[in-house]
Amino acid sequence: MVEAVDGGLAELIPDRDRPRGWTLLIDGAPQSHVDLDDPALLTFEYQRRLGHVADTAAPAGRPLRAVHLGGGAFTLARYLAATRPRSTQQIVEVDGRLVALVRDRLPLDPGARIRVRSVDARTGLGRLPDGWADLVVADVFSGARTPAHLTSTEFLAEVRRVLKPGGTYAANLADGHPLAHLRGQIATAATVFPELALVADPAVLRGRRFGNAVLAGSDRPLPVAELTRRVAGDPHAGRVEYGRALTDFAGGAAAVTDAAAKPSPVPPSSVFR
Numbered sequence: 001m002v003e004a005v006d007g008g009l010a011e012l013i014p015d016r017d018r019p020r021g022w023t024l025l026i027d028g029a030p031q032s033h034v035d036l037d038d039p040a041l042l043t044f045e046y047q048r049r050l051g052h053v054a055d056t057a058a059p060a061g062r063p064l065r066a067v068h069l070g071g072g073a074f075t076l077a078r079y080l081a082a083t084r085p086r087s088t089q090q091i092v093e094v095d096g097r098l099v100a101l102v103r104d105r106l107p108l109d110p111g112a113r114i115r116v117r118s119v120d121a122r123t124g125l126g127r128l129p130d131g132w133a134d135l136v137v138a139d140v141f142s143g144a145r146t147p148a149h150l151t152s153t154e155f156l157a158e159v160r161r162v163l164k165p166g167g168t169y170a171a172n173l174a175d176g177h178p179l180a181h182l183r184g185q186i187a188t189a190a191t192v193f194p195e196l197a198l199v200a201d202p203a204v205l206r207g208r209r210f211g212n213a214v215l216a217g218s219d220r221p222l223p224v225a226e227l228t229r230r231v232a233g234d235p236h237a238g239r240v241e242y243g244r245a246l247t248d249f250a251g252g253a254a255a256v257t258d259a260a261a262k263p264s265p266v267p268p269s270s271v272f273r
Helices: 045-055 075-083 096-105 121-126 153-162 180-190 224-232 243-250
Strands: 002-005 008-014 021-026 029-035 065-069 088-092 113-117 133-138 163-175 195-200 211-218 239-242
Touching (some): 029 075, 045 075, 065 075, 088 121, 153 180, 180 243, 224 239
Antiparallel strands (some): 021 029, 163 211, 195 239
16 A cells, blocks of 8 residues: 655555565655564664664663654664663654554554654754753655755754763764765764764775665764674674774765755665665
8 A cells, every 4th residue: 555645655565474564665765664573673774773873872671762853664663662661762753644654554562652743853853851862863864865954063963962961873874976975974973972983884885885874973982892793793794983984984074064954865766676
């Protein structure tokens, strides 16, 4: 069944091998995967990497206060509810019709402490109190592009305000050669977070293909060794860049401000084939 949502056309495709597994497509592009019988299962590469950052944000099993900017099928919120019971979570998803579709077809566990707000990501972030969150995840795409107002130093200053001291920021970014957007996002995050790490497929980091990269930031040292171990063990092994190597990768890119912000690049059509 295909249904119109604010972001385009949404379709839920059932898994062949999992009775209650579903993939959410927006305008034909795979957006999220959920297994209602196993919410701790993360199958998409970028979601696994966001999960690794969430797993290392606090000792195993400890409840978190988490903010998810961008809802999709609520995949990571379900994951945290399963792996960190009693976590308190807020999903901010501007597309109210998508939220209604997911709630209806892929209902949340009624016992999970998950609240969903249908507002713009930056507006919803602005309504949260200072120091509320242990984890803020940004995974916002409109027409397969991150909106410009979610790429700036002003936006990240709001993220930093909402995070507790020692809290973690994780962003799903998408880019391809010449990686100008990705380098600019690293430079932008560096103005707000003293500690950064980037997780991606080596082919993406070399500009050989368009793909996702997960950028993590904090005011505390990130668990780079543990992240590296987890990413190396994935079905599609990735690489973690940090410290001087990450600075060199950014290549002197300028930080992005609201005045100069642009959406992330349009993915080539081959990405979704």
